[in-house]
Amino acid sequence: MIEPDRPIVSADKFYGQRTTVRRVFSRIGADRPQSVAIIGGRKIGKTSLLNYIHNQEIQQQYLENRNDFIFIKINLKNEKYQNAESFLRSVYTQLTQNQNEDGNWYNLMQKFVEDCHNTGKKLILLLDDFHYITRNQNFPLEFFSFLRSLANNYNLAYVTTSYLELQKLCVAKDIEESPFFNIFTNLALGLLSCPDGVSLYMDLTDCSREQAENLVNWCGPLPYVLKIAAQKINTPGSFNDQVYEKILLPELSAYFEEIVSILPKDAFKPLKELAKDKEPSPREIHHLQPLIRQSFLVEDMDELKFYSPAFKNYILKNFSASLLKGTDSCF
Amino acid sequence: MGNIEELLRKRKELLEEIDKEIQKSYTRPVALMFTDIVASTEYFEKKGDIAGRQMIQTHNDILFPIVKDHGGKVIKTIGDSIMASFDNPLQSVTCAIKMQKALAAYNKGKAVDENIKVRIGIHFGQAVVDEKDLFGDVVNTSARVEAKAHAGEIIISSSLKKEIASADLPLVFLGSDYVKGKKQRIDFFLINWNNREQEEIARSWKERIHIKVIVEKAAAPKTKIAIKQNIDFKRKASLVKPLAKKGNPYLNRVMLPHPEMFYGRKGLVKRVLTRLTGQRPQSISLVGERRIGKSSLLNFLNFPTTRINLIEDPEQYIQLFIDFQQLRTIDESEFIAVIFKELVKQLGNNITIRITPNFDGMHLLCEKIAEAGFKFIMFFDEFESVTKNEKIGPEFYSFFRSLANNYPVAFVTASGRNLKDMCVTHEISDSPFFNIFAVQNVGLFKQDEAYALITESSAQNGIPLEPIRHEIVEQGGLYPFFLQILCSAWYEYLESEGLAAQDLADKKIPKEVVNMFREEAEPHFEYVLETFHKQEIEIFKTILSGKQPEPYSVYTEQLEKKGYIVCEEPDVYKPFSVQFELFLKRRLS
Numbered sequence: 001m002i003e004p005d006r007p008i009v010s011a012d013k014f015y016g017q018r019t020t021v022r023r024v025f026s027r028i029g030a031d032r033p034q035s036v037a038i039i040g041g042r043k044i045g046k047t048s049l050l051n052y053i054h055n056q057e058i059q060q061q062y063l064e065n066r067n068d069f070i071f072i073k074i075n076l077k078n079e080k081y082q083n084a085e086s087f088l089r090s091v092y093t094q095l096t097q098n099q100n101e102d103g104n105w106y107n108l109m110q111k112f113v114e115d116c117h118n119t120g121k122k123l124i125l126l127l128d129d130f131h132y133i134t135r136n137q138n139f140p141l142e143f144f145s146f147l148r149s150l151a152n153n154y155n156l157a158y159v160t161t162s163y164l165e166l167q168k169l170c171v172a173k174d175i176e177e178s179p180f181f182n183i184f185t186n187l188a189l190g191l192l193s194c195p196d197g198v199s200l201y202m203d204l205t206d207c208s209r210e211q212a213e214n215l216v217n218w219c220g221p222l223p224y225v226l227k228i229a230a231q232k233i234n235t236p237g238s239f240n241d242q243v244y245e246k247i248l249l250p251e252l253s254a255y256f257e258e259i260v261s262i263l264p265k266d267a268f269k270p271l272k273e274l275a276k277d278k279e280p281s282p283r284e285i286h287h288l289q290p291l292i293r294q295s296f297l298v299e300d301m302d303e304l305k306f307y308s309p310a311f312k313n314y315i316l317k318n319f320s321a322s323l324l325k326g327t328d329s330c331f
Numbered sequence: 332m333g334n335i336e337e338l339l340r341k342r343k344e345l346l347e348e349i350d351k352e353i354q355k356s357y358t359r360p361v362a363l364m365f366t367d368i369v370a371s372t373e374y375f376e377k378k379g380d381i382a383g384r385q386m387i388q389t390h391n392d393i394l395f396p397i398v399k400d401h402g403g404k405v406i407k408t409i410g411d412s413i414m415a416s417f418d419n420p421l422q423s424v425t426c427a428i429k430m431q432k433a434l435a436a437y438n439k440g441k442a443v444d445e446n447i448k449v450r451i452g453i454h455f456g457q458a459v460v461d462e463k464d465l466f467g468d469v470v471n472t473s474a475r476v477e478a479k480a481h482a483g484e485i486i487i488s489s490s491l492k493k494e495i496a497s498a499d500l501p502l503v504f505l506g507s508d509y510v511k512g513k514k515q516r517i518d519f520f521l522i523n524w525n526n527r528e529q530e531e532i533a534r535s536w537k538e539r540i541h542i543k544v545i546v547e548k549a550a551a552p553k554t555k556i557a558i559k560q561n562i563d564f565k566r567k568a569s570l571v572k573p574l575a576k577k578g579n580p581y582l583n584r585v586m587l588p589h590p591e592m593f594y595g596r597k598g599l600v601k602r603v604l605t606r607l608t609g610q611r612p613q614s615i616s617l618v619g620e621r622r623i624g625k626s627s628l629l630n631f632l633n634f635p636t637t638r639i640n641l642i643e644d645p646e647q648y649i650q651l652f653i654d655f656q657q658l659r660t661i662d663e664s665e666f667i668a669v670i671f672k673e674l675v676k677q678l679g680n681n682i683t684i685r686i687t688p689n690f691d692g693m694h695l696l697c698e699k700i701a702e703a704g705f706k707f708i709m710f711f712d713e714f715e716s717v718t719k720n721e722k723i724g725p726e727f728y729s730f731f732r733s734l735a736n737n738y739p740v741a742f743v744t745a746s747g748r749n750l751k752d753m754c755v756t757h758e759i760s761d762s763p764f765f766n767i768f769a770v771q772n773v774g775l776f777k778q779d780e781a782y783a784l785i786t787e788s789s790a791q792n793g794i795p796l797e798p799i800r801h802e803i804v805e806q807g808g809l810y811p812f813f814l815q816i817l818c819s820a821w822y823e824y825l826e827s828e829g830l831a832a833q834d835l836a837d838k839k840i841p842k843e844v845v846n847m848f849r850e851e852a853e854p855h856f857e858y859v860l861e862t863f864h865k866q867e868i869e870i871f872k873t874i875l876s877g878k879q880p881e882p883y884s885v886y887t888e889q890l891e892k893k894g895y896i897v898c899e900e901p902d903v904y905k906p907f908s909v910q911f912e913l914f915l916k917r918r919l920s
Contacts, residue, residue: 146657285917
């Protein structure tokens, strides 16, 4: 059964993103583990990627001394921590399996991390949807300074996911300007490669390679989009772009709406112009950066293009300025 | 019978003669071993007296023959302890190893509460020996050495170590410490018979030292500060492992954790150390942009190996490092408490502080440090968090100034801007405290420093970037952080493509490298752009339009000082790197 909305849990069902996975592990496996912020649009596969990184067999493949590492993964969307103390308490309890401890969670956590460091252990916290923390006003600046201090002084790193750069998702200016964010290397999570997209679609359906290639060319190698397509078109047949548009575009519009909703208002005009094959000015292109970083727009031979005819058609026909209402605060 | 004087003289001679005889016949050097069963009280309590006595019997049955086999003599047992002497110092140690091994073999496969574990301490010295017992200072000292050991350990004193110096034994220096009744410190060594990790041993040793820090709450506390020695940094330095030369060496984005990762800044390091190592250390304020490398510089200056390699008399300096980023809301007494706590952490068992951590206590601390002939250097990172803190008033700064004026005390602070410009009130910014600092700007790398960063670590890790060093500096500039990001992107690209830099026919920066660089660097460029003054933005616009800004304007000088524009020819400015220039063109055109 195809479930486009559910993140992939099993490593053998995870497709592509080899470069990103390699880059994440090269940073985790550095002499002093380094923090990574994985940034990607909604349903691009961030949680699936984090699940994949959390898989012990995969860790074994990429890390030289896997046994030196302690990984924990927290889904911040599900957990909804009330404040910094409850978050630290949860992390501490997960790490130590000690439910009975109580006290100053900052101190307890620091002591634990210090002990790990002194015994040569490396601690990796996988924090899914980290913007639920940065946007929560009950997490003060001291909390982020504390996290930074741990990473500065001990063998500890964070791998976070968020739909935009974390600085753009902060509840307060002082947190946004905090040097905490300096410790991260941002990695944009983009599309799959076309061959990976084709393989995924073929695995989900009974369609031929040629049919899969045609479909991927139209809608682009995005796992979520391909899964929706596989729900609708899963038997061999002869389809063309018009048919895809008729069957799939209504299904995909809601997703594309979410993708563009992170853009500032100023992005409307250049995006529409681009769909009409007009080249926006460099300054206007800047407003489209979030889409470029996530590969929904690609620069090809100094020319900016849509990643797929499906997305281009959506912008041309369905995209309206009202969708960008209220998004200025992100920028 | 002579007179009294004669009798007394004879008496004295007789006593001396007897002493000589005792010395000759009954005094000799021995290696004296003490053992003690760990947790025997709990054993008796849990299992009962008979089982407890049985356990001691088993212990004796295992260990006594080993003592005998090694030429030793069990002088006596005291409860669960054995006191045994050896004429041959080396035999005492080999015996102890055999004893621990025998008990380890006995314990194998048994439940934990059935294990018999002993600690062993051995000391070497002169003892008065009669047929059944043994007396002298050696007995007390041996017992103290044994008390330092943990279950399964063998600890020996330096005097025994001297006697067995030529033997091939797994000796690990633990540290020095005082023992009860001794004025001089004793060096302790572990016989690492079971191949424990060095770091684990060092940590375990540190943990067993009881540091006395008693924070008195009374108004007039008893004051006691004892600084015995300042050598802990040497032990810490000896624990620093060489950097692993593998993988991408440019991934680090936190404060550089290893001295080998630190490049450049030689002139600045020298200037700072010159000021710190003068007869009276001078305070320094390091000022530089975000991500220019201030914390790493401060950490490098405080690193034990830096002290050993670059300072003539490193033992003379007591140093501590505090990052105030996390301590933005502390009050004055908490500030001083942090200093005390950090000091204890730095000096370990070499300091005893029994004093209230307040203004008077701080004065007393500095006084004692000065009296003991030390100089006290405090490295304060993110010090603007203090100057911006409303809970720290002007008196506090006056007080700290008086410390620097009256004692061999200096502060090395790091901040984003001049401290005076970052104070919470004018009263504080006008404080003469800030006059004690010599301000040093932490700016861009020099070209040779950038080349060293690019070429050395990449070559050591297997993918030399030396052939493209000019291109990297041109594209990334001399800003260490951005240079590091660009090197990282290049290294990753060459590694993943299986290419070598020297094989690139065209040294043009590949698209993949640009994308990786932009992905990571642009959020920082964005931040920097947001923080520019509008006049600074105008300067960039002027430069991008092909004109030149006013050379002597405050803003031009400021931008140059911060490292965002460079002046390669007189009065000709440009953005510090090609990539930064491209970013500005995209944003400001």
